[in-house]
Amino acid sequence: MDEAWGRLVPTLARAFGALDAEATVLDSGAGSGVGTRRLAGATRASVIAVEPSVTMRSALLARVVGVPALTDRVSVIAGAAPAVLRQLGSLVDGALDGFVCAHVLGHLGEADRAATLAALAGGLAPGGRGVITLPPPSDAGPGAPGPDDGWEILEERVIGRHRYVSRRAVDGATGRMVSTYEMWEGERLVRGQEERSGWSLPPLEEFIRELDRAGLAVEEVIAGAAIVRRR
Ligand SMILES: C[S@@+](CC[C@H](N)C(=O)[O-])C[C@H]1O[C@@H](n2cnc3c(N)ncnc32)[C@H](O)[C@@H]1O
Incomplete structure (x- = not known):
């Protein structure tokens, strides 16, 4: 972003x-x-x-x-x-x-x-x-408004011992935007939140x-x- x-x-x-x-x-x-x-x-x-x-x-x-x-x-x-x-x-x-x-x-x-x-x-x-x-x-092709070919990392930050990652993607089935906000400690996902919104x-x-x-x-x-x- x-x-x-x-x-x-x-x-x-x-x-x-x-x-x-x-x-x-x-x-x-x-x-x-x-x-x-x-x-x-x-x-x-x-x-x-x-x-x-x-x-x-x-x-x-x-x-x-x-x-x-x-x-x-x-x-x-x-x-x-x-x-x-x-x-x-x-x-x-x-x-x-x-x-x-x-x-x-x-x-x-x-x-x-x-x-x-x-x-x-x-x-x-x-x-x-x-x-x-x-x-x-309109000639940009289908799916052009969003990252439809996988997750796009919006931001990734290390604060103290944690890594915070925010990503988004388009759910191919519904066309809705999916955003995830995760907190990692090493390889362990401590907490994650997912939000879906129409676009x-x-x-x-x-x-x-x-x-x-x-x-x-x-x-x-x-x-x-x-x-x-x-x-
Ligand atoms: C994809 S983000 C873009 C944020 C920012 N403008 C940027 O470009 O980084 C869309 C934002 O619009 C906000 N939003 C959704 N509906 C809204 C509304 N009716 N009025 C104002 N903001 C709204 C969401 O909460 C979200 O923060």
Whole structure:
């Protein structure tokens, strides 16, 4: 995942690199904070990281804490889109200077996706920009959205005597995304947790039309992500 985010850094820098410390960028569906950390590195703006899962928020806070450049600027909020975005006014002083919605929209049904995109568009200040990861082009072949040919290791860390491994794969039978979080001691699996979530996005061309209907115009596409502006 960090590698995928590495590819997005130029996009983030282009969209948000010119913002100053008074600006605010929303990270909608921030997950464990791998991207939030990259986002904060690409801009001087404050970051509001919204994430519904308590497990992900714990990892997100663990990533932020102890890094002064992050604790000074990153605020973590509990909530799920689109509902949480209706409170944008109380989260942000004024309108958003930017937002990131990366690897999230496939978890939402069509109606929630449309409402989320409309709320993000409506929350943007004039001149503000968003970064949204895109489905792959329809000629990319079947299974292109996910790692369908085995487990993809998202992160592996040794802390003390334990090795923590996070992986994901697509269950071929159901098409659902499977994520596992494991803690190993030597060759012994001490603890493991598995989470399954749906993932579905329309083909790229239809997705771009959805952005348009929500009031978002694509300004540029870099590394599988669109920089968007309010129409
Ligand atoms: C694949 S992760 C991506 C996390 C992060 N944006 C990144 O790119 O690393 C998807 C995240 O979306 C979150 N999510 C799922 N439904 C959501 C919703 N309705 N609103 C906001 N976030 C949501 C999940 O909890 C999960 O943390």
